[in-house]
Amino acid sequence: MTLNLPQLRAFLAVVDAGGFSAAAAELGMSQSAVSHAVASLERELTAPLLIRASPVRTTVLGAKVLPHARMALSAVRSVEQLAADAGGTMTGTVRLASTPTVCQGLVPGLLRHWREDQPRITVRVFEGDSAEVAAWLEDGTADAAVLIDPPPATAGKYPWSGPGIELATDEYRALLPRDHPLADEPRVDIRDLEDDPFLISPNGCEARVRTLHSLAGLRFSPTHRVRDLATLISMVQAGLGVTVLSEVSRSLIPSDLVLLPLQPQTSRRLVLTGPQARPWHPALRTLAESAAGHLVRSVSRPAAPAEGHSLPSGSR
CATH class of the missing domain: 1.10.10.10 (Winged helix-like DNA-binding domain superfamily/Winged helix DNA-binding domain)
Incomplete structure (x- = not known):
């Protein structure tokens, strides 16, 4: 054979x-x-x-x-x-998966930087929900992913695998119409939105939004559940309610809406990583090093090794 x-x-x-x-x-x-x-x-x-x-x-x-x-x-x-x-x-093609908000808000800056810094490496982007992205990375459909709040990292089992690079800490914000009574406030308490119809996208962010309501002593009872981000934003534009989005969504917000700091505060970590159960794609290590050394459209702070770990063994 x-x-x-x-x-x-x-x-x-x-x-x-x-x-x-x-x-x-x-x-x-x-x-x-x-x-x-x-x-x-x-x-x-x-x-x-x-x-x-x-x-x-x-x-x-x-x-x-x-x-x-x-x-x-x-x-x-x-x-x-x-x-x-x-x-x-280093040359090659890396398949990168992430969620819609990260793909639209953070990944373009990454791609632009990599195109200038590593022109011989091609990055192909795949968009899916949190569960799909994790599954694609696990089964090899994707070579890399920007994961949201991955579990505490451990040392990679294989050479050139590892904990990944934390790209940003992404804080949650209130999304309101510009003519909303609270639109000019420096910060919005989620309790002050209790009487507004609340819209939610039933994906990985819902658990965090539930936690926000719980911390504020509120019952979580959304009026509408909308899967598509563009539809969710359009419904807020139409005055059908308010919602909570992460800071990385800011570039997608039209001028007639405002994205305001939220109380209580909560955030999520955006981590560029490869698989833990097999070696990283060779070019991914180069991309990770490149991202770590560059301020990649940072939402609130520059790129840093995730969980306090260093780059994978052998990194330059």
Whole structure:
């Protein structure tokens, strides 16, 4: 049996992209070349790995092969890291996942800095809710993520894995129409919003907003639950209620709304990290170092190693 890396790359690309055409675009290959690579892998294994539907799904064997294929390519990347360190250059494509507010409010500044500082590294962004982002990082769909309040970090199990880089401390704010009676106040007590219809986006932030209400002795009873951030903002514009958003959302707020400091205060940590259960993508270490040395559109303070840890072992 003879397996090769192009076969494994094609197989992973098809699974991650959900189809052969999208995988071909991702790899910069023709669709027929991707199909041929996957078919040759299946011939070597004498069994199908994919169910050719829309989207493409793995067979039982394909699901078992998938994590091993990811580990094989991770090992190759580790070798590439050694060569890149020796030559003083780094190239590659890193798939970065994060939540909508972070993708829209913080990630553009990161991408702009990386494009100038590390032009040979390509970063592809994937947007999902908190649960999706964590799952993508765990199963290898994403190479990196900006996680919200990750658990206390421990030393990475593999070389070049680690706790990540804390990009910002992101405080929560009250979002009000500019003609709201409290819009000119320097700070808003959430108790003063008790009579306003309250809007909430049912994602990772809801637990923190619940905590805010609990700290203030208020019952949490939102009038509307809105998944899409743009819709939530539009409803506040329309005078249908008020809400709480994080400071990183400020660049998305139109001029007829105000984002004001909130009492009680609470915040979240935004941490750029790779997986803990496998080696980091070689280029991610370079991006993490670059972010740590730069004030990345910091919401309230510059980038720093998360949880007081240093960069992963071997960092420059």
